[in-house]
Amino acid sequence: MRGLVYHGKGDIRCEQVPDPTLETADGAIVRVVKTAICGSDLHLYHGDLPVPSGFTMGHEFVGEVTETGSGVSGFRTGDRVIVSGVIGCGACARCRAGQVIRCERHETRVFGMSPELHGGQAEAVAVPGADHAMTRIPDGVSDEQAVLLTDILPTGYYGARRAEIEPGDTVVVIGAGPVGIQALLCAQLFGPARIFQVDRVPERLALVEKLGAIPLHADQADEALVEATDGQGADTVIEAVGSDATIHKALVYARSGGTVSVVGVNTSPALPFPMGLALMKNLTFRTGLVPVQELWPNLVPLVASGRLTPEIVFNHHVGLSDGAEAYRRFNDREDGILKVLLDPLA
Ligand SMILES: [Zn+2]
Ligand SMILES: [Zn+2]
Structure with a gap:
């Protein structure tokens, strides 16, 4: 499959990467339907974070479940899901309450910020601890709106x-x-x-x-x-x-x-x-950093009912193959780009 891979400061490339595989029984594979570039991705782009290169970027993505591990009880193949940009161990009391930022096992991780957890600016992603990392996209919420529920609307x-x-x-x-x-x-x-x-x-x-x-x-x-x-x-x-x-x-x-x-x-x-x-x-x-999962019960209904219209921030839509160029243009704020939505199939 294709993904946007971090190769160091200012160097992001759309290239072939291995398909994600289920590594633990509590994980799921999600085929990405829409993904966005975040201001925090620019910290990587600027080379501000001391991380090795060679991983797929992106923590804002939504998609469809294509595979679940035997330990996943809340989701099945075909479900449309929002994946939180940040996850914890998924098992401790705080993670189960949605406060993954304060994971008692100190396993708080962000997708696509290091080789530890590949991100969603790709055609598919492996999501560990799927029952706690994801929620279903209800009727009335578009994929575009759902992408904003992964990070910046909760923030x-x-x-x-x-x-x-x-x-x-x-x-x-x-x-x-x-x-x-x-x-x-x-x-x-x-x-x-x-x-x-x-x-x-x-x-x-x-x-x-x-x-x-x-x-x-x-x-x-x-x-x-x-x-x-x-x-x-x-x-x-x-x-x-x-x-x-x-x-x-x-x-x-x-x-x-x-x-x-x-x-x-x-x-x-x-x-x-x-x-x-x-x-x-x-x-x-x-x-503090946002506890995304904890806020979904407040925010998903507000979007579904039309009370919140977060998608007004998207003013640049491109395909994944133009992702590297989109990073450069987003960074340079060319043409007043506010927020970039990427289509993984294009
Ligand atoms: Zn973000
Ligand atoms: Zn935890």
């Missing part, structure tokens, strides 16, 4: 839920990329009066305005937010970028006693953190 929802938005609140979302847009859609579920969204890219600001946010260019956001809140700051801030500077801004934009919820990925071992500011404002600061 946006996690950020919004942990921001503790109350009806009537003023919210700031920093970042209007794919995750920031999911965070906006999810923040709206909690009934805030206003959501300001900060970014630097005009097309992204235009899109979030259409979706109901008040767009702010990053260069004007500080002043605009002071004015809009009478100098008090926002009740809650969701950070969806992950840079040192934007995390600092999140702390600045929050009011006294407010909440800052960071879902942007920042793995700095020594982030300069304004403790004095956080202390004097009595801020609540939250961050």
